[in-house]
Structure formats: structure tokens, C-alpha cells
Amino acid sequence: MSYKRLTPCILIDGAKAVRWFDDKTVISDDVVSLAKHYGERGADELIVFDLSNSDENHEEAIDLMKKINRVISIPMVAGGNIRRQEDVKKILYAGAKRALLNLSKPGTLKLLEEAALRYGKERIAVSLNDFDALFKHQHQIEKYCTEMIFMHRLDLNSVVNITEIPCVVVTDTMEQKEILKILKSDGVKGVSGLFISQKDMDFDAFKNVCLEEGIRMTSFESIMDFAEFKLNSEGLIPVIVQDYKTNEVLMMAYMNEDAFEHTIKTGKMTYYSRSRQERWIKGETSGHFQYVKMLTVDCDKDTLLAKVEQIGAACHTGNRTCFFQSIAGNDFDAKNPLQVFESVYKTIVDRKQNPKEGSYTNYLFEKGIDKILKKVGEEATEIIIASKNPNPEEIKYEVSDFMYHLMVLMVERGITWEDITKELSDR
Structure with missing residues (x-):
């Protein structure tokens, strides 16, 4: 397993986010905002658990999943209270990358096979809290799903010796040392649970801690060094910034080597302020961060194009884009x-x-x-x-x-x- 992922989880109970499976303390009344918060702070993926027991509350949770999917740009895995094929369909249609089936529930194996045949095994994950279940049903698991979610009390070394299916470990530990130990396990794709799901979790900072421990994390890597770019007389390269969804041009700024390296390291657009002559992390004071989706360089290697997820307005005037003042042009019919x-x-x-x-x-x-x-x-x-x-x-x-x-x-x-x-x- 090359790159590891930090995957916070949201447990929905009564349309609110609660602390843990056996602790219904409400940590957020606004589940959608919490999911958006995780995405904006650098999470790689999100797991959503529906803890409902009734059809009515289950439908309410699925509606929340739909709303979550609209505000995040990271993949979502979702499960809970899945009892029939229709539940799998609703969760996938709500925007989940994979539906999560609980193998500890009766009848799940049959449902697993049906769901994999209907939607494809790449859309299905299973959760396990029992090593015996993995050992007993290894063949079906490997045939009908592409990811396993483990509750941390399993022996990870034994697990990876049995199957090559990547797993995400969900744990209630709050010990950083324990989290690092889990991530170092070969078969572990990522980690989730209480530590990773802290509201004030700085995912970028923790990824740096992981890197220092020799753990390769999902992050941006540039295939070009800054030295390969053609810079202007000030040693800077201009950057044109576009919305990654609409392709709307948002702004233009400059990067020096420090700003470029910081952008690659954190996934947040960082520039060099020529007026202040210092590093400028876009959104650091306004909250209007830009999260990198793609960086490309032009044919002459003297201009960068950044496709970003823009939070709020790009322009200091409050406008969505800095390019809002028309100065010349004729009437034309432009209908996207x-x-x-x-x-x-x-x-x-x-x-x-x-x-x-x-x-x-x-x-x-x-x-x-x-x-x-x-x-x-x-x-x-x-x-x-x-x-x-x-x-x-x-x-x-x-x-x-x-x-x-x-x-x-x-x-x-x-x-x-x-x-x-x-x-x-x-x-």
C-alpha cells in the first residue's frame, strides 16, 4: 500500500452528528457543515455511518448524505441500516462512492453478492469487527467488494496475512502514537475514528507528522521542479486560477519557489505578495481558501494554470472573480x-x-x-x-x-x- 489516507467519519443519529457508536453525545447539529469542514481542512475521504433504526430516520439520513455530497469534493463511503437492495441503491444514488455493508448483520452475505453483481464490486465495501467473519467469508469478500472497514480491535497483522483487499481502520483511540502505528501497517489504506474526526484536526499538519515517520500520505506531488520554470525578472511565475467545476477564471497572482512548494505540500493555493514581499496563503485571513485540484504549466513553462475549489469570493472586493469589469467588446451570443x-x-x-x-x-x-x-x-x-x-x-x-x-x-x-x-x- 503506497499512499495512506486520513478519513474522518460522521455518525448520524436523529439528523445530528454524534460522538461514537456507544456515545450519542451530539458534536454537531449541522451534519452537512461538518462534512464540508472536514473537506476544506484537507481530509482525503469521508465515511458516513447511519445509526438509525427506523425507515423514517434512515430516509432522513440518506437525504443528509445527498446534501453532504453536494458540498464536498472528496469521496464519500456510506452505510448503516442497510437491510435490502433498495437501501444500497439509495445510498449510491445519494452520491456515495461505495455503499458500506455490515457483515455482522444476518443476511448481509446474500445482499453483498446481489449488490456487487448489480452495481459492480468497486461500488461496495464491507465493515468487520470480527476476525472470524473475515476468515470464514474471505472468498465472498474478495469476490464482491474492493474495500474493508475494520473496527480497531482486530489483529491487523493477521488480517493482512489473509487478504490483499485494502482496509480502512476505524478506531476510538485518541493516541497519536497508536494512529501512526496503524498507518504503518502494510495492508492499511487509511485510518478513521475519534482522533481523525476531531473538529480542529489539521489534516495537512498531521500528514507532515506522518511523512516524518516515513508514512507516505495522499497529497500532491509535482513531476516538475520549480527550477524548470521560466521565471520573470523578479524570479516569479504568474498563476492563472480557474474554478475546477465551471472553468471560470477567478484571478491571477504570482508564485516564488517557497509559495510553489507550500502549495504542493498543503494543497492550498499559496502565492507571493509583491506588495508585502511575503508568502500569501489565499484565504488565511478571509477564510476564502483555494484548494488545489490540478496544476498545469503552459508550453513555454512560464505560466501556471491552477484549477481550484474556491471557498467564497476570489476577489478582495467580494466579487466571485477578479475579472468582473468589462472594458471593451461587441455583442455576441455566448450560451454555455x-x-x-x-x-x-x-x-x-x-x-x-x-x-x-x-x-x-x-x-x-x-x-x-x-x-x-x-x-x-x-x-x-x-x-x-x-x-x-x-x-x-x-x-x-x-x-x-x-x-x-x-x-x-x-x-x-x-x-x-x-x-x-x-x-x-x-x-
């Missing part, structure tokens, strides 16, 4: 397809939140889900009929009608275009 969808979607959301008299959109919302579904069905039928006509203009018209009514349905059911595009990209 996704931006058009998002613009119409936002208009529909606004109509629902701020009804306008005579609005057809408001009429649909007032009539309710049955009316909306009826219109979606009618428009789908119209597309089929129009497709028999060799003239594509009629198809275009009917598809537009269908897409509008589909977006009304999406708003009614709380589904966003980001949910759809993420689901498509995961397939």
Missing part, C-alpha cells in the same frame, strides 16, 4: 449549455420561492406533483411523435418543452443539475 440550464433552473426556483401572479410555473407548483408528472409524460410523448417527422425543428421545440417541465420536476423534488452531472460523470 450548462449555464443556460442552470439559469432556467434558478428562475424556476425563484418562481417557487417568490410566486408571481399569472405565472405558468407557479400554476404547476400549486397543482402539485401529479400535475407536474402528467405534463412531463405528455411532453415525452410529444417528443416521440415529433421524432417521426423528418424536420428536426419540431423535435427541438418539443425537447425544449420537455426540458422545462423536467426542471420543474427537479425543483419540486430538490434535485439540481450538479446532482445530475455528477451522477453521469460517475457512470
Whole structure:
């Protein structure tokens, strides 16, 4: 196992985050904000455990998983109260990279096989707190899943001697020495639990501790040295910064070697302030950090392009981007397809939140889900009929009608275009 991961966990009970499986002390009333907090502080992955016992609370937990998935850019593994195939589907559709099945529960082996055959073994993980279960069911585990979650009281050395499937250890220890010992185990992919899930956990700082202990951690590594770049007369290289999702250009700044190395080391965009003549970690005072997703260099090696996850505004004026003042240009029709969808979607959301008299959109919302579904069905039928006509203009018209009514349905059911595009990209 080359690189190790730091994976905080969130235990959901009654729509709140609690401390541990046998300790229901509430640590956060806002589960979604807690997940976002972990992601922004440098966690590599997130495990979400649903501790519910009822279908109603289970559905509530799955809704929270959907909301978590919208605000984090790290992978999520989720499980808990999975009793049937439908539960696996709902958790995966909520955005989980893998559904976590508890092998200590009766009937899980059959469910494991069915889920792996339906969704692929790469979408399935299993949790174990019993070494005998691993020994007894090793064949099924290796055949139907790609990751194991271990509760720490297992003998890790014995585990790695039995199977090569990577594991994440979930432990209640608060001892840093013990965490380091776990991470040094060959078969361990990552560690989770109380220590890793502390609210004030500085993941980047702890990764440095791990590196000093000879543990290779998931982090950025540059395949080029700073010395290979062509610098300006001040020894700096300009950096153009883009939003990694929308490709919107956010700002331009400069890096010296120290800023570049700090960016690679921490995953946070760091620049050199020419006015203050010092290192400048973007967001250190405002909280508007930029988390690196990708760094590329241009053909002349004299300019960097950084694709980032931007927290808040990039510009000191409070604007999302520093490039907001138009100074020249002609009228032109620039319609990014996704931006058009998002613009119409936002208009529909606004109509629902701020009804306008005579609005057809408001009429649909007032009539309710049955009316909306009826219109979606009618428009789908119209597309089929129009497709028999060799003239594509009629198809275009009917598809537009269908897409509008589909977006009304999406708003009614709380589904966003980001949910759809993420689901498509995961397939």
C-alpha cells in the first residue's frame, strides 16, 4: 500500500452528528457543515455511518448524505441500516462512492453478492469487527467488494496475512502514537475514528507528522521542479486560477519557489505578495481558501494554470472573480449549455420561492406533483411523435418543452443539475 489516507467519519443519529457508536453525545447539529469542514481542512475521504433504526430516520439520513455530497469534493463511503437492495441503491444514488455493508448483520452475505453483481464490486465495501467473519467469508469478500472497514480491535497483522483487499481502520483511540502505528501497517489504506474526526484536526499538519515517520500520505506531488520554470525578472511565475467545476477564471497572482512548494505540500493555493514581499496563503485571513485540484504549466513553462475549489469570493472586493469589469467588446451570443440550464433552473426556483401572479410555473407548483408528472409524460410523448417527422425543428421545440417541465420536476423534488452531472460523470 503506497499512499495512506486520513478519513474522518460522521455518525448520524436523529439528523445530528454524534460522538461514537456507544456515545450519542451530539458534536454537531449541522451534519452537512461538518462534512464540508472536514473537506476544506484537507481530509482525503469521508465515511458516513447511519445509526438509525427506523425507515423514517434512515430516509432522513440518506437525504443528509445527498446534501453532504453536494458540498464536498472528496469521496464519500456510506452505510448503516442497510437491510435490502433498495437501501444500497439509495445510498449510491445519494452520491456515495461505495455503499458500506455490515457483515455482522444476518443476511448481509446474500445482499453483498446481489449488490456487487448489480452495481459492480468497486461500488461496495464491507465493515468487520470480527476476525472470524473475515476468515470464514474471505472468498465472498474478495469476490464482491474492493474495500474493508475494520473496527480497531482486530489483529491487523493477521488480517493482512489473509487478504490483499485494502482496509480502512476505524478506531476510538485518541493516541497519536497508536494512529501512526496503524498507518504503518502494510495492508492499511487509511485510518478513521475519534482522533481523525476531531473538529480542529489539521489534516495537512498531521500528514507532515506522518511523512516524518516515513508514512507516505495522499497529497500532491509535482513531476516538475520549480527550477524548470521560466521565471520573470523578479524570479516569479504568474498563476492563472480557474474554478475546477465551471472553468471560470477567478484571478491571477504570482508564485516564488517557497509559495510553489507550500502549495504542493498543503494543497492550498499559496502565492507571493509583491506588495508585502511575503508568502500569501489565499484565504488565511478571509477564510476564502483555494484548494488545489490540478496544476498545469503552459508550453513555454512560464505560466501556471491552477484549477481550484474556491471557498467564497476570489476577489478582495467580494466579487466571485477578479475579472468582473468589462472594458471593451461587441455583442455576441455566448450560451454555455450548462449555464443556460442552470439559469432556467434558478428562475424556476425563484418562481417557487417568490410566486408571481399569472405565472405558468407557479400554476404547476400549486397543482402539485401529479400535475407536474402528467405534463412531463405528455411532453415525452410529444417528443416521440415529433421524432417521426423528418424536420428536426419540431423535435427541438418539443425537447425544449420537455426540458422545462423536467426542471420543474427537479425543483419540486430538490434535485439540481450538479446532482445530475455528477451522477453521469460517475457512470
